Amino acid sequence: MRQPDIEIYVKEDFLDELTSWLEQQIGPLQLGEWKGNTRRGTLQAAPPIPLMLVRRAAGRWASIWFDSDATPWATDLECARAVAAGIQREVRCSVGGWEEEQGEADADRWMKVTVEGEEEFIWAQKP
Structure with missing residues (x-):
């Protein structure tokens, strides 16, 4: 199912x-x-x-938000896979489409995507 927008995270060092x-x-x-x-x-x-880059969105990680459902990718994970393969860097994205109404239980579940593979992990953000 196509997401209404796409958001991924890369280390700030790799924004260029x-x-x-x-x-x-x-x-x-x-x-x-x-x-x-x-x-x-x-x-x-x-x-x-339209897109927005946010430095230090999560520590040294920058958020890249594509504010469109017309991206080449249907999901955050598809985008993360393409970018990881394209720039040969780790890319992070949410496990799936999460909305605040769903509660906090799944909010910290993320995917790490590299050319070597994918792994789900808990990305607990410190306040």
Whole structure:
């Protein structure tokens, strides 16, 4: 089932690699200036895909949020697999579509995706 948006996490050190890969795979990426830890932009695809980068979203991990259901990927996990293979780095994503109404029980369940494979883990965020 296609998710309404896609969110993945990569280490901040690899944001430039990720944005270069996105441009090669999808099309030109127009990014605005950093405003604090946030940078918004648009992938020039058909239709355009708005995205947002957030540094230090989870420790040294940056959030990449594609605010569209028209991405090349149907799910966070599909995106994480493609990016991990494309930039040869670990990518993290939620286990599945989680919404706040579902409660906190599954909120810390995540997937680590690398070229070597995938593994579910608990990503307990410290306040």
